[in-house]
Amino acid sequence: MIQGRTWIFKNKPTIISSSAVGGPFEAQGPLAHDFDLLHGDLWIGQDSFEKAEKKLQEDACEQAIHKADLQKEDIQFFLSGDLMNQVISSSFTARTLGIPFLGIFGACSTSMEGLALGSLLIDGGYAKRVLAATSSHNAAAEKQYRYPTEYGSQKPPTAQWTVTGAGAVVIADEGTGLKVTAATIGRVIDMGISDPFNMGAAMAPAAVDTIQTHFRDLHLSASDYDLVVTGDLGRVGFQTANDLLEKQGLRFPKGRFYDCGLMIYNLDEQPVLSGGSGAGCSACVTFGHIFNRMRKGELRKILVVATGALLSPISYQQKESIPCIAHAVAIESEEGA
Amino acid sequence: MIQGRTWIFKNKPTIISSSAVGGPFEAQGPLAHDFDLLHGDLWIGQDSFEKAEKKLQEDACEQAIHKADLQKEDIQFFLSGDLMNQVISSSFTARTLGIPFLGIFGACSTSMEGLALGSLLIDGGYAKRVLAATSSHNAAAEKQYRYPTEYGSQKPPTAQWTVTGAGAVVIADEGTGLKVTAATIGRVIDMGISDPFNMGAAMAPAAVDTIQTHFRDLHLSASDYDLVVTGDLGRVGFQTANDLLEKQGLRFPKGRFYDCGLMIYNLDEQPVLSGGSGAGCSACVTFGHIFNRMRKGELRKILVVATGALLSPISYQQKESIPCIAHAVAIESEEGA
Numbered sequence: 008m009i010q011g012r013t014w015i016f017k018n019k020p021t022i023i024s025s026s027a028v029g030g031p032f033e034a035q036g037p038l039a040h041d042f043d044l045l046h047g048d049l050w051i052g053q054d055s056f057e058k059a060e061k062k063l064q065e066d067a068c069e070q071a072i073h074k075a076d077l078q079k080e081d082i083q084f085f086l087s088g089d090l091m092n093q094v095i096s097s098s099f100t101a102r103t104l105g106i107p108f109l110g111i112f113g114a115c116s117t118s119m120e121g122l123a124l125g126s127l128l129i130d131g132g133y134a135k136r137v138l139a140a141t142s143s144h145n146a147a148a149e150k151q152y153r154y155p156t157e158y159g160s161q162k163p164p165t166a167q168w169t170v171t172g173a174g175a176v177v178i179a180d181e182g183t184g185l186k187v188t189a190a191t192i193g194r195v196i197d198m199g200i201s202d203p204f205n206m207g208a209a210m211a212p213a214a215v216d217t218i219q220t221h222f223r224d225l226h227l228s229a230s231d232y233d234l235v236v237t238g239d240l241g242r243v244g245f246q247t248a249n250d251l252l253e254k255q256g257l258r259f260p261k262g263r264f265y266d267c268g269l270m271i272y273n274l275d276e277q278p279v280l281s282g283g284s285g286a287g288c289s290a291c292v293t294f295g296h297i298f299n300r301m302r303k304g305e306l307r308k309i310l311v312v313a314t315g316a317l318l319s320p321i322s323y324q325q326k327e328s329i330p331c332i333a334h335a336v337a338i339e340s341e342e343g344a
Numbered sequence: 345m346i347q348g349r350t351w352i353f354k355n356k357p358t359i360i361s362s363s364a365v366g367g368p369f370e371a372q373g374p375l376a377h378d379f380d381l382l383h384g385d386l387w388i389g390q391d392s393f394e395k396a397e398k399k400l401q402e403d404a405c406e407q408a409i410h411k412a413d414l415q416k417e418d419i420q421f422f423l424s425g426d427l428m429n430q431v432i433s434s435s436f437t438a439r440t441l442g443i444p445f446l447g448i449f450g451a452c453s454t455s456m457e458g459l460a461l462g463s464l465l466i467d468g469g470y471a472k473r474v475l476a477a478t479s480s481h482n483a484a485a486e487k488q489y490r491y492p493t494e495y496g497s498q499k500p501p502t503a504q505w506t507v508t509g510a511g512a513v514v515i516a517d518e519g520t521g522l523k524v525t526a527a528t529i530g531r532v533i534d535m536g537i538s539d540p541f542n543m544g545a546a547m548a549p550a551a552v553d554t555i556q557t558h559f560r561d562l563h564l565s566a567s568d569y570d571l572v573v574t575g576d577l578g579r580v581g582f583q584t585a586n587d588l589l590e591k592q593g594l595r596f597p598k599g600r601f602y603d604c605g606l607m608i609y610n611l612d613e614q615p616v617l618s619g620g621s622g623a624g625c626s627a628c629v630t631f632g633h634i635f636n637r638m639r640k641g642e643l644r645k646i647l648v649v650a651t652g653a654l655l656s657p658i659s660y661q662q663k664e665s666i667p668c669i670a671h672a673v674a675i676e677s678e679e680g681a
Binding site: 008009012014055057058083084088090091092093094095098099101102105106107108109110111112113114120124127128130131132133134135192193194195197317318319320321322325327330332 | 345346349351392394395420421425427428429430431432435436438439442443444445446447448449450451457461464465467468469470471472529530531532534654655656657658659662664667669
């Protein structure tokens with residue numbers, strides 16, 4: 008059913024498995040132990056960064072299917088998207104898997120767009136098992152959006168570091184696991200920021216809009232979640248989001264509001280400037296680290312608010328500002344169901 | 345509910361309005377009278393072809409909302425995707441509309457991915473009104489995928505002509521209009537063809553796979569539809585699809601199987617080589633011409649099988665073959681509901 012912009016999943020679709028796969032830079036971060044697989048170099052045995060990203064996503068899907076004790080033939084639909092032009096990392100992974108495929112695009116919000124739509128398919132009885140995934144690759148993204156990393160071009164401190172990583176979930180209509188209870192779909196918010204080296208600030212108002220809408224639609228108060236986590240706002244964007252939420256009267260209890268882009272790296276030691284970003288950021292942090300914490304009983308109810316900057320190099324070159332979006336998904340551990 | 349790879353919509357979501365917007369080349373074609381709006385030049389009052397495509401999609405959305413006698417505030421979700429990098433035509437249209445947005449990507453199959461998912465949202469009670477759209481622009485696509493048209497580079501006769509056009513539908517849980525009864529989601533099929541100037545041949549096996557699956561899932565025979573129409577296979581691909589279907593024993597009654605890419609232009613007079621293509625092709629032909637024929641009572645039950653080639657210039661340059669997909673949606677006129 009629907010309330011405002013929020014889908015409420017009465018049948019509480021179950022995340023029967025999840026996976027996170029990363030690269031060498033993620034292996035140096037504080038969440039290394041939450042990855043199922045960490046690759047030692049950016050090439051991942053491939054001869055291009057684009058193919059390396061595809062391999063990351065294939066790995067994540069394989070891990071999630073294996074951990075659910077299933078074969079790919081057991082999955083009815085595969086929902087995926089990524090940052091590469093024409094979402095090739097996802098389309099080519101869909102070719103490898105052979106599972107009926109629905110391509111999606113929400114830039115770095117894709118993790119939650121996939122989890123929201125996949126959960127809806129299960130909740131409505133349109134599938135018994137769905138695989139949702141996304142990925143990003145630092146060098147592939149730099150090459151496509153900015154400059155090849157080999158140029159060594161400099162960046163301002165507001166810039167973020169694209170995560171080399173992929174995450175996947177298997178959602179099912181039965182079994183044990185975390186439960187998806189609701190999802191709020193974002194609308195495009197554009198406050199006129201056009202600097203692609205400050206996407207956190209551009210995305211913050213979209214995150215705030217979706218968070219406020221979610222709490223309003225479901226009549227929730229700020230203390231109803233153990234954790235509300237944004238996708239990849241980084242230091243600058245997260246501070247902006249905090250400020251905006253406070254102004255609107257939504258103040259989360261201490262330690263209950265955080266950002267995936269601030270969690271995946273050692274911000275004081277790794278040269279990631281404002282923090283992590285990329286479609287793989289919220290996917291790896293959520294489907295790996297945070298879900299593990301939920302399974303251990305450290306968190307019971309969470310809201311993941313993945314943010315996406317829907318620009319392209321062409322739109323930036325044509326002096327357009329950056330349209331942003333955020334999709335939120337509420338997840339509970341089984342005891343809380 | 346689901347049967348195989350096919351969603352069956354018990355509540356028969358209603359297409360309460362549809363629109364088609366085209367460019368100057370489409371205005372010279374045989375379906376000109378089925379467009380709601382035809383622009384006289386490729387620039388559409390904008391200073392770039394990318395912005396022109398966004399304008400096309402905005403026009404189509406505006407027309408569909410207006411024809412449904414609604415305001416954009418009455419629509420709960422907007423589903424859209426296109427061929428541009430990072431689907432900017434759709435994201436920027438979503439910014440203009442301000443409607444909660446789900447970005448999708450299926451290349452030229454996007455029209456039916458959007459109609460399928462939009463209908464599912466309505467059928468399952470997750471929305472009361474959904475807008476689904478897609479677009480393509482000849483010069484924007486040529487510039488991004490091949491060469492700027494100003495170069496005048498030559499093409500082989502197997503190549504297709506990207507439609508400058510956009511189509512949109514408003515789907516609702518009540519009202520009068522065509523009914524969406526079922527949708528079959530495609531899987532990626534790749535027969536090893538890597539020639540981007542022969543995408544019809546690359547896509548034909550995907551169309552055949554989805555058609556066969558649809559007929560098998562619903563236990564239908566070849567004469568159950570008044571028209572089965574593929575997205576944009578063009579002359580070469582459509583012949584291949586015919587041959588493959590005959591080999592598999594699926595032979596449609598004369599005149600009941602056709603291709604949108606063969607309908608939108610005067611193939612003997614306009615220099616479109618193998619026929620029309622692009623995400624706007626199946627959208628304009630279906631949401632304009634074919635839906636008009638259904639409303640006039642000339643067709644009662646149809647199946648639209650939109651095909652998509654999920655390549656990118658990078659995947660082609662890296663010698664990858666072309667992964668293809670086809671999504672099918674079954675539509676009935678109200679008397680047949």
